[in-house]
Amino acid sequence: MANQETVLTVENLGVKFEDDNEVLKDLSFFVQKEDVLAIVGPNGSGKSVLFRALMGLIRHSGKINWAEGLKISYVPQKFHIDAELPLSVWEFMKFKTKNRTKIIEVLKAVGLAEHHDEHHLVSHILKKRLGWLSGGQIQRVLIAWSIIDNPDVILFDEPTSGIDVGGEETIYNLLKKVKEERTLTIILISHDLNIVYKYADSVICLNKKMVCYGRPSEVLDPAALAKLYGGETAFYKHEH
Amino acid sequence: MINSLYLQLLVGTLIGLGSGYIGSFMVLRRMSLVGDALSHVALPGIAVALLIGINPFIGAFAALVVAILGIWALEKKTELPSETLVGIFFTLSLALGLLLTPEPELLEALFGNISKINIIDAALTGIFTVFIFMAIRRLAKGLMLSIVSKDLAKSVRIPVDKMNLIFLLLVAVVVALGLKVAGTLLMGSLVIIPAAASKNISVSLSRYTATAAVFGGLSAFSGIWVANYFNIVPGPIVVLAGGIVFLVTLLFKK
Numbered sequence: 462m463a464n465q466e467t468v469l470t471v472e473n474l475g476v477k478f479e480d481d482n483e484v485l486k487d488l489s490f491f492v493q494k495e496d497v498l499a500i501v502g503p504n505g506s507g508k509s510v511l512f513r514a515l516m517g518l519i520r521h522s523g524k525i526n527w528a529e530g531l532k533i534s535y536v537p538q539k540f541h542i543d544a545e546l547p548l549s550v551w552e553f554m555k556f557k558t559k560n561r562t563k564i565i566e567v568l569k570a571v572g573l574a575e576h577h578d579e580h581h582l583v584s585h586i587l588k589k590r591l592g593w594l595s596g597g598q599i600q601r602v603l604i605a606w607s608i609i610d611n612p613d614v615i616l617f618d619e620p621t622s623g624i625d626v627g628g629e630e631t632i633y634n635l636l637k638k639v640k641e642e643r644t645l646t647i648i649l650i651s652h653d654l655n656i657v658y659k660y661a662d663s664v665i666c667l668n669k670k671m672v673c674y675g676r677p678s679e680v681l682d683p684a685a686l687a688k689l690y691g692g693e694t695a696f697y698k699h700e701h
Numbered sequence: 702m703i704n705s706l707y708l709q710l711l712v713g714t715l716i717g718l719g720s721g722y723i724g725s726f727m728v729l730r731r732m733s734l735v736g737d738a739l740s741h742v743a744l745p746g747i748a749v750a751l752l753i754g755i756n757p758f759i760g761a762f763a764a765l766v767v768a769i770l771g772i773w774a775l776e777k778k779t780e781l782p783s784e785t786l787v788g789i790f791f792t793l794s795l796a797l798g799l800l801l802t803p804e805p806e807l808l809e810a811l812f813g814n815i816s817k818i819n820i821i822d823a824a825l826t827g828i829f830t831v832f833i834f835m836a837i838r839r840l841a842k843g844l845m846l847s848i849v850s851k852d853l854a855k856s857v858r859i860p861v862d863k864m865n866l867i868f869l870l871l872v873a874v875v876v877a878l879g880l881k882v883a884g885t886l887l888m889g890s891l892v893i894i895p896a897a898a899s900k901n902i903s904v905s906l907s908r909y910t911a912t913a914a915v916f917g918g919l920s921a922f923s924g925i926w927v928a929n930y931f932n933i934v935p936g937p938i939v940v941l942a943g944g945i946v947f948l949v950t951l952l953f954k955k
Contacts, residue, residue, distance in 0.1 A: 518855050535856035540849075546729065547900055547909035548845060556842050556857075590904050590955075591849070 466494045468531060468614060468646050469515070473523035476510055484510045486670040488523070497640070497647045499661035499677070501654065503690055506668040508650045509538050512616050515648070527614075534612035536603050538619050538650075544592040550602060551587040557609050567609045570639070571601040572631055604632065608639055617649040621656075629653070633660055654681065706929050709815045712823050713921040713939070716879050719830040720888075721895035721917020723837055723875050725910045726868065728896040729848050734784060735772060737889030738791035740876050742768040744798025744885040747810045751803055757810070761880055764794070765873035773866050798885070813884035813936040815925060822881070829878055833871055837910075840864055845906055882921060883936040894943035895920060901950040916946050 469492040476485040485507045492498050500508050514521040516535050527533065554564045565582065568574065574582040586594070594602065600620065607615055620636070621629040633656055639645060651657055657664055658677050666673040666680070666689045673680040673689070727736045743761035750760025772787065802810050809817075837844075843864045847854035854861055872892075879888045895916035903909035924939030 513852065516852070516856050518852055533856075535852070537850055537852040537856075542849060545900065546848070547903040547906055548849070549905040552845075552906050553849070556846060588904065 467491050468494050468528045469648075470526045471515075471524065472526075474511075474514060474525060475522040476507070476514055476519060477522075484669060485514065485521070485667075488665075488667075488671055490665060490671070490674055492646060492648060493662075495640070495644060495646055496662045497649070497660055499657040499664045500648070500650045500667055501652070501657060501664060501689070502667035502672075508667055509618055511667065512537075512618050512648075512650065515616060531614055532610065532612040533614045533616065534607035534610075535616045536607045536618060536620060539596070539600065542592040542599060544590065546590060546592045548591050549587065550589055550591050550594065553591050553602065554587075554606060554609070557606055563609065564605075567605045568602070571605045571608075571635055573598065573601050573605070600632070604635070611643060613644065614646045614648065617647065619650050619652065621651075621653075629656070636660070654686075657681070706926075708820070708823055709818055709925050709929070709935075710922055712818050712826050713815055713882050713925040713935070714918045715826050715830045716875075716882050717891065717895070717917035717919070717921030717939075718914045719833045719875050719917070720879050720891045720921075721899070722910055722914040723833060723872055724892035724894075724896035724917065725899060725913035726837065726841075726844050726896075727872065727892060728900060729845075733893045733897070735787050736872070736876075736892050738787055739765065739768060739772075739872070740880070740885050740888035740892075741791045741795035741798070743876065743880055743888070744810060745794050745801055746798075747806075747880070747885070748798050748801035748803075751806055752801065757806075758877055758880075761885075762873060762877040765877055766870065768794075769866075769869040769873050773862075773869055776865060777862055795885070809884070810880075811884045811886045812934050813880060813882050813887070815882050815935055818881060826878055829874055833875060836867070836871055840868060841906070841910070844868060882925075883939055887936050887940045890940045890943060891917065891921070894940070894947055898943070898947040898950040901947075901954045904955060916943070920946060 471491065472489050474485060474488040475483065477483050488511070500511065502508050510519070512535070513519045515525060516533070517525075551564070554568070558564065565579065568582060568586070569579070573586055586598070591599065591602065604620065607617075621632050636647060637660060640647065649661075658681070661677055663675060664673070664677045664681060665671060666685055668689055673685040724736070727733065742764050746760040746762070746764025747757045748760070749764075750757045768791070771790070775786065798810075799807070843854060843859040843861070846857065846859060847861050847864070851861060875892065876888050879891050882888070883891045896913040898916050899909050899913035903912055920943035921939050924942040925935045927942070928935035928938040
């Protein structure tokens, strides 16, 4: 199964909260280099917990083995940034790199410069407080932040939450573009099964334990979805 | 005379600068209330130091460190500092301090008295202030990222818990130094008010922290100067000066 191209191997992963509540149970999977792995599941199914375990932020049982020397970026689930917080977009980006040209280039790439208007970007957006941006703009800044130092792996927790439908498509196309330009493995949590179909090489259906695992076109059948979401799911299968 | 107004102004301004600078991060971390109550903890420390005949600064610092370790442990356990517990514990220590502090020194311990400053205090304050500026500057990125998102900070390998402890210990140093200016009752405001004022008018982090430091220095300088002119205790005037700065910044709020 696992070969030299495997970037992540997870064996019998389990996470328990302090009240002995089992949030994740007996998960085993692996991720190949340059794969896009999507994780789907209902609210409270442990998706974000899985990410936090993968990032080593919480205690867990079982094994999580990342390949050596990887640079891993993580974009946590949408979090609130106080509009009162005195931190400019420019300063936030500078936490990652001092290279001005690169910052501008990446922010343009994530679509923050309308019509590629660099003047608008530099004189308005960069000088604004991070918390003054719209939800979609913040998400784009976070994506820019995560890709600016050329990571090998990115973990995205609901990358398009808070972004309107049109913007959503743009973000995924952007991720796809970034992936084509550099060697990049993506693990993402998504609620949108159409997106999973379109962009993911493999999918894990999670509801505290693994409900399905494999290629989206093979494992995301009505039976698995019924088991995952517990009922009818308005969903149609894409034919490619 | 070496114990001149100039020496008081110098030491006061240095402490104001340091308090404003470190206070800027305390306000962002929503530690305003903790910062205020924290200074009360110094009183029993001062009392014990006076009773056993050692330097009150050492007593105050020791008491603050104990309180800081408590806050740190609470923060680690519960994400947010447990405000009720902090409120109860810190006011209790104020009550205890009031009982223990010898009568002649009580007023001074409560409201500060910078007129007793000497050249050694001035030198120590200078060294500590420079140290605090350098240390906070190095911690700034981590502190800010952990305010934006703790997970984000941890994901770029920032040792959040360790950083928090160092930050809180630096707060203890600043509060202990500032007791001379504003006393245990008012020192908290010297940390909080300049930062709150600066937050009103700053868009970027660098401007915010620098302005907070300047406001702190300005409040201390003008407060001490005015107090000296009218021959009153400087502590309350310093805090009131900060209050005026805050009100003015409200007019220009961003």
